[in-house]
């Protein structure tokens with residue numbers, strides 16, 4: 001799908017990685033949830049994070065837009081390079097609020113529970129962040145919002161409120177909301193786990209379309225077949241470490257990796 | 266006010282209406298300020314900074330724990346004295362009418378704010394955390410997050426309590442009469458006493474209060490329909 005809008009997404013051109021995470025460490029209290037995770041997501045590619053419940057998948061994903069702040073390590077995301085460390089008082093340092101907001105405008109997220117704003121219409125949900133955060137005029141934001149609602153097949157429900165939509169429809173609106181920021185990186189945390197089985201495919205279909213379009217995406221999912229099909233890179237997380245990673249072909253050919261995949265695949 | 270011939274309501278219609286107007290003015294202003302105090306109080310109570318939390322807790326707990334009539338008397342005399350002193354200091358002594366109105370508003374607002382703090386705190390806590398997280402994830406500023414997501418998100422939860430507090434406030438304005446300020450209830454008392462038509466005037470007062478509360482209840486019902494526009498009506 002090509003876009004007619006001037007500010008629409010630029011398909012893959014550079015070979016620079018969109019995301020480099022280096023030796024990320026994250027604790028919750030005494031629990032070390034990420035134990036030095038390093039990850040490259042090249043521009044225009046899809047990486048899926050898989051792993052058992054509690055292995056730190058969501059935490060890793062949430063570090064990418066700093067909903068969780070790593071205790072240590074480095075992140076380079078879309079021209080922002082951040083190094084996390086502790087000062088002598090033990091506070092985590094390495095980030096100011098401006099930088100945080102700039103980064104979050106470039107890395108947007110689709111949540112398991114959709115998290116749409118119930119008091120805003122479908123279109124209202126999609127144009128809110130472009131207007132508030134990117135300071136676009138309502139007119140420009142609306143043009144952008146309509147474009148992406150069209151893209152996810154929800155343009156005809158633009159004036160509906162989220163509570164009147166099915167889960168699959170809500171998730172597609174949430175994807176349009178994330179796209180309307182024209183991010184450099186899209187994050188998905190189990191985007192189909194809260195859906196009725198018959199609604200899963202409509203959402204996976206949209207995500208597959210985005211992958212074909214060359215969007216840079218980082219995806220946490222339990223849908224192994226889907227991950228295998230759409231991903232350029234699979235990352236298997238085991239108790240806060242990357243136990244295995246590579247192209248789907250590599251991962252499924254490697255006997256050591258396959259042992260992890262076996263229960264899921 | 267000198268005694269009048271018991272010609273009844275007609276003679277007193279003017280003063281009573283003006284008293285009613287004063288009551289509405291006091292109530293509206295006190296409510297607006299109370300809303301603001303309540304938002305600040307709720308914000309402080311939910312703040313990560315302990316001294317601020319403590320201050321807000323002390324405010325809402327103490328005010329709600331003392332009878333309102335007593336509070337009004339205490340705050341009125343303390344407040345009036347402070348204001349008088351201030352005006353005297355500024356060389357504007359004698360503006361007692363202004364002090365009376367301002368203290369009445371201030372006292373009622375201060376009490377409202379304490380109750381409003383609790384209403385708002387509960388309403389904010391009831392917002393599903395995912396909605397706030399989404400605002401954070403998209404890089405909203407604190408102000409945008411507050412007025413675009415938190416405020417409209419909590420209103421459906423807060424409005425029933427807010428409407429309740431408004432009704433209580435209208436009725437609380439009558440307490441102001443104990444300190445002799447010329448609002449509706451005070452005027453009615455004077456009319457009743459001077460004409461000796463007690464039942465007539467108190468009944469008239471009842472009707473006026475009823476009109477005020479009923480019309481505002483209708484207004485709140487409309488407001489509630491509006492803030493719940495995104496929610497399917499529960500049958």
Ligand SMILES: Nc1ncnc2c1ncn2[C@@H]1O[C@H](COP(=O)(O)OP(=O)(O)OP(=O)(O)O)[C@@H](O)[C@H]1O
Nearest residue numbers: 028029031033051052053054055056057058059060
């Ligand atoms: N905010 C938090 N405070 C404390 N502990 C947390 C917090 N978030 C996550 N954890 C813990 O960190 C570990 C990793 O959690 P995480 O959500 O990243 O796992 P996950 O791989 O996404 O699991 P799932 O497949 O169940 O979603 C878990 O043990 C979890 O209980």
Ligand SMILES: [Mg+2]
Nearest residue numbers: 057058059189
């Ligand atoms: Mg998770």
